[in-house]
Amino acid sequence: MSGAVQTALAPLGGPARRALRDPLVAGLVGLCLAAAAALLVAPPAPFLVNVLGQLAAFAILAVALDLVWGYLGILSLGHGLFFAIGGYVCAMHLLAHGAAVTGVLPDFVQFMGWKSLPAYWFGLDHAPYAFVLALAVAGLVAFVFGLASFRSRVNGVYFSIISQALVYVAMLLMYRNDTGLGGNNGMTGFPLLFGWPMGSPGVVTGLAVAALVTLAAVLTGTRLLVGSAIGRRMLACRDDETRLRTLGYSTTRLKLGIWCLSAMIAALAGILYVPQVGIINPRVLAPDLSIEIAVWVAIGGLGRLGGAVIGAVLVNGLKFWLSAAMPDAWPFILSGLVLLVVLVLPNGLLDLVSWRPRPTWLGGQR
Amino acid sequence: MADPGRRSPKVLLALSALLTFWCLAVCAVPASAAPLDRARFTADLCGDAAGQVRGAESLVQAGGDLAADDLAYAGRLLGALAERRLACPAEGAVLFDRPGAPEGRDALTGAVRPVAETRAPVLGLRQRAAVETARGTVALLTGPDPASRAAGLSVLERRIATVPAALLDRARDAETDASLKGTIAGLAQAAALSSPDPARRRAAIAAVAASPSGTAAARLEALKGDPAYASDPAFRAALDAGLAQVGRAVAVGNALAILYNGLSFASILFMAAAGLAIIFGLMGVINLAQGEFIMLGAYATYGVQEAFRRFAPAQLDLYLFAAIPVAFLAVALVGIAVEALILRHLYKRPLMSLLATWAVSLFLVNLVRVGVGTQNLQFTMPAYVSGGIPLYADFVITWNRLFAIGFAAATLALTLLILRRTPLGLDIRAVTQNRDMAACLGLPTRRIDRLAFGLGSGLAGLAGVALCPIYSVNPGMGSGFIVDSFMVVVLGGVGSLAGTLVAALGVGGANVLIEPISGAVAAKVIVLVGIILFLQRRPEGLFAVRRRR
Numbered sequence: 032m033s034g035a036v037q038t039a040l041a042p043l044g045g046p047a048r049r050a051l052r053d054p055l056v057a058g059l060v061g062l063c064l065a066a067a068a069a070l071l072v073a074p075p076a077p078f079l080v081n082v083l084g085q086l087a088a089f090a091i092l093a094v095a096l097d098l099v100w101g102y103l104g105i106l107s108l109g110h111g112l113f114f115a116i117g118g119y120v121c122a123m124h125l126l127a128h129g130a131a132v133t134g135v136l137p138d139f140v141q142f143m144g145w146k147s148l149p150a151y152w153f154g155l156d157h158a159p160y161a162f163v164l165a166l167a168v169a170g171l172v173a174f175v176f177g178l179a180s181f182r183s184r185v186n187g188v189y190f191s192i193i194s195q196a197l198v199y200v201a202m203l204l205m206y207r208n209d210t211g212l213g214g215n216n217g218m219t220g221f222p223l224l225f226g227w228p229m230g231s232p233g234v235v236t237g238l239a240v241a242a243l244v245t246l247a248a249v250l251t252g253t254r255l256l257v258g259s260a261i262g263r264r265m266l267a268c269r270d271d272e273t274r275l276r277t278l279g280y281s282t283t284r285l286k287l288g289i290w291c292l293s294a295m296i297a298a299l300a301g302i303l304y305v306p307q308v309g310i311i312n313p314r315v316l317a318p319d320l321s322i323e324i325a326v327w328v329a330i331g332g333l334g335r336l337g338g339a340v341i342g343a344v345l346v347n348g349l350k351f352w353l354s355a356a357m358p359d360a361w362p363f364i365l366s367g368l369v370l371l372v373v374l375v376l377p378n379g380l381l382d383l384v385s386w387r388p389r390p391t392w393l394g395g396q397r
Numbered sequence: 398m399a400d401p402g403r404r405s406p407k408v409l410l411a412l413s414a415l416l417t418f419w420c421l422a423v424c425a426v427p428a429s430a431a432p433l434d435r436a437r438f439t440a441d442l443c444g445d446a447a448g449q450v451r452g453a454e455s456l457v458q459a460g461g462d463l464a465a466d467d468l469a470y471a472g473r474l475l476g477a478l479a480e481r482r483l484a485c486p487a488e489g490a491v492l493f494d495r496p497g498a499p500e501g502r503d504a505l506t507g508a509v510r511p512v513a514e515t516r517a518p519v520l521g522l523r524q525r526a527a528v529e530t531a532r533g534t535v536a537l538l539t540g541p542d543p544a545s546r547a548a549g550l551s552v553l554e555r556r557i558a559t560v561p562a563a564l565l566d567r568a569r570d571a572e573t574d575a576s577l578k579g580t581i582a583g584l585a586q587a588a589a590l591s592s593p594d595p596a597r598r599r600a601a602i603a604a605v606a607a608s609p610s611g612t613a614a615a616r617l618e619a620l621k622g623d624p625a626y627a628s629d630p631a632f633r634a635a636l637d638a639g640l641a642q643v644g645r646a647v648a649v650g651n652a653l654a655i656l657y658n659g660l661s662f663a664s665i666l667f668m669a670a671a672g673l674a675i676i677f678g679l680m681g682v683i684n685l686a687q688g689e690f691i692m693l694g695a696y697a698t699y700g701v702q703e704a705f706r707r708f709a710p711a712q713l714d715l716y717l718f719a720a721i722p723v724a725f726l727a728v729a730l731v732g733i734a735v736e737a738l739i740l741r742h743l744y745k746r747p748l749m750s751l752l753a754t755w756a757v758s759l760f761l762v763n764l765v766r767v768g769v770g771t772q773n774l775q776f777t778m779p780a781y782v783s784g785g786i787p788l789y790a791d792f793v794i795t796w797n798r799l800f801a802i803g804f805a806a807a808t809l810a811l812t813l814l815i816l817r818r819t820p821l822g823l824d825i826r827a828v829t830q831n832r833d834m835a836a837c838l839g840l841p842t843r844r845i846d847r848l849a850f851g852l853g854s855g856l857a858g859l860a861g862v863a864l865c866p867i868y869s870v871n872p873g874m875g876s877g878f879i880v881d882s883f884m885v886v887v888l889g890g891v892g893s894l895a896g897t898l899v900a901a902l903g904v905g906g907a908n909v910l911i912e913p914i915s916g917a918v919a920a921k922v923i924v925l926v927g928i929i930l931f932l933q934r935r936p937e938g939l940f941a942v943r944r945r946r
Binding site for chain 2: 359
């Protein structure tokens with residue numbers, strides 16, 4: 032398949048071909064585009080379309096984390112924060128847009144007894160502004176937090192813990208009802224998307240197609256990035272940061288840049304996710320959920336963009352199926368899956384493709 | 398002395414001496430020995446409406462001074478009157494055992510005699526209230542058990558303005574039940590505060606201010622609306638001085654309470670974080686299951702309690718102490734199993750060990766959820782962890798928090814002892830400082846890792862024991878501690894018990910100090926931001942252990 036894709040993409044020029052030389056990524060990009068096209072031509076049941084769209088959003092989130100964890104060695108246990116920033120701004124846009132068109136204020140505003148939307152919601156009914164704002168806020172938060180951490184060389188598990196605390200504090204903050212962001216009930220009841228009624232088959236399909244196309248674009252873009260000189264520097268930084276710094280590269284700037292990019296990709300995933308599920312609430316910010324993102328990446332295959340996508344789709348697909356079919360068993364299956372992967376398949380399920388008889392913990396090479 | 402005209406000065410002297418003696422004797426005898434004029438009291442009750450009220454009220458007024466047998470007599474008579482078991486024929490009042498009986502006992506002598514006229518005096522509404530108050534007086538002073546005395550007190554409370562101070566003072570002094578004693582004292586104070594006598598009122602204000610509390614402040618504050626506050630300058634001055642005194646004391650008491658709560662919160666944090674710090678310092682492993690180990694410790698405590706309940710119900714109160722070794726060993730074994738089965742393979746990959754411990758925590762939470770249930774466990778609280786002693790103003794030393802603080806101190810001492818004075822501790826410190834060199838010198842580093850992981854997990858189990866009297870115990874309880882205790886470890890510096898202690902005190906104190914000013918959430922945000930800023934200056938934490946990697 033990859034050969035065919037590369038032949039088809041030959042007129043695109045050098046970088047794109049280089050990016051898609053990774054057969055896994057090329058295959059996944061092709062699959063996404065094919066699925067998007069199939070949805071447009073012959074959409075299946077809206078439920079399935081919706082699930083497909085959500086999986087694509089999760090896959091984008093996993094790619095964002097894999098970019099910093101797999102290629103820079105920075106494990107963030109707080110990526111749920113950036114996902115939530117995108118989701119919250121998107122929800123604000125949907126509510127502001129709905130209020131501007133229908134004239135009915137959102138439920139939580141009425142619940143708090145306010146007469147109008149808070150002042151900082153101004154302008155959010157314009158989609159481009161909301162879109163830019165979501166990415167900008169996520170990037171800014173990531174910049175401040177990343178600058179503080181990377182400058183003082185907070186590394187490894189230290190960074191993981193502090194990022195977890197960050198998302199935890201954000202969760203506590205969002206549980207408050209006086210923030211103007213829905214409090215513990217979150218925001219829901221979005222009436223319209225660009226003027227079309229939410230939940231109509233066309234909107235559901237459109238959202239899923241948008242998520243799939245965005246996933247393909249993100250995969251292509253990140254593959255281009257990690258294949259470039261910057262990507263090689265990222266790997267060098269992951270493997271021996273001190274040596275890279277000694278060679279004269281500013282690792283702080285490198286890490287900060289990729290960290291902010293990753294945060295913005297996560298926010299993008301949040302933007303695509305919220306209109307599909309129709310709700311956002313502070314539970315997105317629970318530390319467990321952020322750890323779960325890392326679990327997707329670890330299960331799929333750390334350090335390979337395709338692996339992150341496979342992990343996110345696999346785990347979430349299983350979750351959609353099992354948490355309905357046998358809700359009590361799902362946590363056991365998930366924890367068993369994690370233990371299996373970290374003990375037996377150190378590079379995730381992708382190890383199954385190139386199975387080695389002696390895993391690392393029995394003396395095999397990583 | 399028959400002839401008063403011939404009374405000599407000597408006789409006069411003797412007389413006055415006699416008088417003085419009599420006076421002294423009377424004054425020396427306890428006030429309660431004053432007799433009741435039983436005949437007159439009986440006649441009053443048998444008389445018309447005015448007489449009944451007079452009799453009942455006289456008893457209330459004299460209640461503080463009457464002897465016990467007089468009170469019992471009055472109680473019998475009042476009870477009979479209220480229950481229509483009293484008849485008043487001309488030859489003297491008679492009590493029946495039941496209304497309308499053919500014969501009864503003479504009220505004064507107790508002799509049994511037949512009665513022709515059995516019509517009982519009728520009590521009007523106003524008389525009934527007076528009689529009930531009088532009965533309440535008798536019940537308060539002579540009731541056999543706290544419940545009946547409390548019932549009498551609640552009757553008196555309705556007409557507190559008419560109750561003399563001496564009566565309440567006597568009841569308070571004689572009261573043996575501590576809580577009822579407090580109630581009586583409070584009531585006496587309230588009565589004195591609304592007394593018509595200005596001097597007594599001022600004295601009452603001073604008395605209230607002498608034992609300051611939030612309720613005392615509220616009680617005095619309410620007096621500002623009293624007309625006397627505007628008209629009587631002496632009253633006003635007394636009240637203002639009392640309010641200022643109470644306000645100061647309450648502020649000091651609240652400050653003490655905040656410090657105490659901060660200390661107890663810090664103790665819990667320390668116990669949750671101490672095990673983490675040892676494990677992290679030694680192996681570089683972030684144990685995300687530490688919160689669940691705490692939960693397991695609490696469940697082990699519950700198991701011990703249930704075992705006591707079944708096999709040794711008489712010693713049930715001791716279960717918390719019996720749970721200490723059980724929880725430690727059980728959780729240490731779980732920790733050793735986790736290390737041997739999983740973490741052993743992941744020492745070169747700390748981030749993966751983090752995910753693995755997360756999977757363990759997910760597994761444990763759901764195992765307990767499915768196996769035991771999601772409800773909060775019910776613990777019987779022994780006397781030594783329930784209640785507390787009021788120390789100053791509103792500041793109460795609660796035993797359960799003191800238990801946690803003492804427990805944490807003992808844990809700290811024990812852990813220091815193990816780390817500093819035992820061969821295992823020496824090994825742990827050696828491997829923490831330089832793993833390769835320790836291995837070269839022949840230390841079995843893997844075995845030490847396993848034992849240290851067991852020790853760290855066991856400490857989490859101990860934290861679970863200490864939490865039982867304070868927090869609610871359920872499968873999800875562990876997740877509430879994990880973020881805070883990691884903050885403590887990061888702030889304190891890995892592998893340093895002293896750093897963990899100082900950081901726990903700092904984080905616990907900061908949380909409790911900021912909380913009343915800006916709320917719990919803001920406290921957490923400020924503490925986190927503070928920690929991140931602090932790590933800018935010292936990325937290795939407060940007390941970095943010097944080591945080679």
